[in-house]
Amino acid sequence: MLTTTQIDTVVAAALLEDAPWGDLTGQVFLPADATATAQLTAREAGVLSGIDVFAAAFRLTDTAVEVTGHVADGERFAAGDVLATVVGPARAVVQAERIALNFTQRMTGIATLTRKFVDAVEGTGVRITDTRKTTPGLRAIERHAVRSGGGVNHRFSLSDAVMAKDNHLAILQQQGLDLTESIRHARAQLGHTTRLEVEVDRIDQIEPVIAGGVDIIMLDNFSLADLARGVEIVAGRAIVEASGTVTLDTVADIARTGVDVISSGALTHSVRNLDLGLDSTLAAAN
Structure with a gap:
């Protein structure tokens, strides 16, 4: 089982590496009270993994951000499918975006490749x-x-x-x-x-x-x-x-x-x- 402690440990380290003193661009370009809605969208077909890791990147940046998953880990999806929706303070959404994507893209790549191997020996x-x-x-x-x-x-x-x-x-x-x-x-x-x-x-x-x-x-x-x-x-x-x-x-x-x-x-x-x-x-x- 992938625990919350394991997730938070690796995600917190990645967030600290990416914004050790905050997101300077977001601070000077985005209004403090602006909100944003973002959709995690598949640009190719695959098998999802890491939705909880994706959500943790936003949660650890700002607890006011809400992430709703539409596809569960282990489920297949097609190109164009919306996998999750993110809603919250705009500064936090853009600050956490790259770390959230980095983890989820890699995990989903691993899950997708693994499923190909599993299917091959079915x-x-x-x-x-x-x-x-x-x-x-x-x-x-x-x-x-x-x-x-x-x-x-x-x-x-x-x-x-x-x-x-x-x-x-x-x-x-x-x-x-x-x-x-x-x-x-x-x-x-x-x-x-x-x-x-x-x-x-x-x-x-x-x-x-x-x-x-x-x-x-x-x-x-x-x-x-x-x-x-x-x-x-x-x-x-x-x-x-x-x-x-x-x-x-x-x-x-x-x-x-x-x-x-x-x-x-x-x-x-x-x-x-x-x-x-x-x-x-x-x-x-x-």
């Missing part, structure tokens, strides 16, 4: 998940956007689960340590609710990893043929995750190999912000 039972390749400080909102698009989240942080990657395995090898025994040793130190995942990049690593008692095995940058073979070797003894250069062009073929989960860093690190606009109309002063 009917296979495969889950699409993100990675830790997120913008520093924005992981919570970017991960929320993945969920808005129908994806699921990988571990949120290094503190949430054990995931031994290639560098971990290389260090074990340098130390002359047995892979299977190392996994068993790690497992013995964990509580019963903590999952253990190991990444492999070769077929011959699968059996030693499974023998160690992992919950999840990641097949990294495997060919389609090797993914299918890997699924056969695992034979249901662990969840099988595929990762590495996953694209919209390849994700359906990867899903058909029989893996359980496909993770893609592209959902957050290579996304294009969706084109949304906020057009304001000043009302006459009282």
Whole structure:
């Protein structure tokens, strides 16, 4: 869940960066008592994410601003659709506009791309998940956007689960340590609710990893043929995750190999912000 505290923390920091001493333009050009109405309008089709983040930008600028959402997170919309309406003091509306749009355009871009991945594997039972390749400080909102698009989240942080990657395995090898025994040793130190995942990049690593008692095995940058073979070797003894250069062009073929989960860093690190606009109309002063 994306909490109010998480939202307010990142939005407040962005507002402070954008207007550390207030909005000088608004102060000298706009009457203090002017009000404005603005509509958040889609300039292209997509899947919405971040309506609460959008509203927070205005709320934290001036509590007198009212935001009414017309589309919920996770809902599809068409070009030209009005997604939300903003009404309030004109100075606050124009001051918060860019930060509100920056967050919502990015989150909606992530949700829209994620939905394309999810749609591509529909009917296979495969889950699409993100990675830790997120913008520093924005992981919570970017991960929320993945969920808005129908994806699921990988571990949120290094503190949430054990995931031994290639560098971990290389260090074990340098130390002359047995892979299977190392996994068993790690497992013995964990509580019963903590999952253990190991990444492999070769077929011959699968059996030693499974023998160690992992919950999840990641097949990294495997060919389609090797993914299918890997699924056969695992034979249901662990969840099988595929990762590495996953694209919209390849994700359906990867899903058909029989893996359980496909993770893609592209959902957050290579996304294009969706084109949304906020057009304001000043009302006459009282």
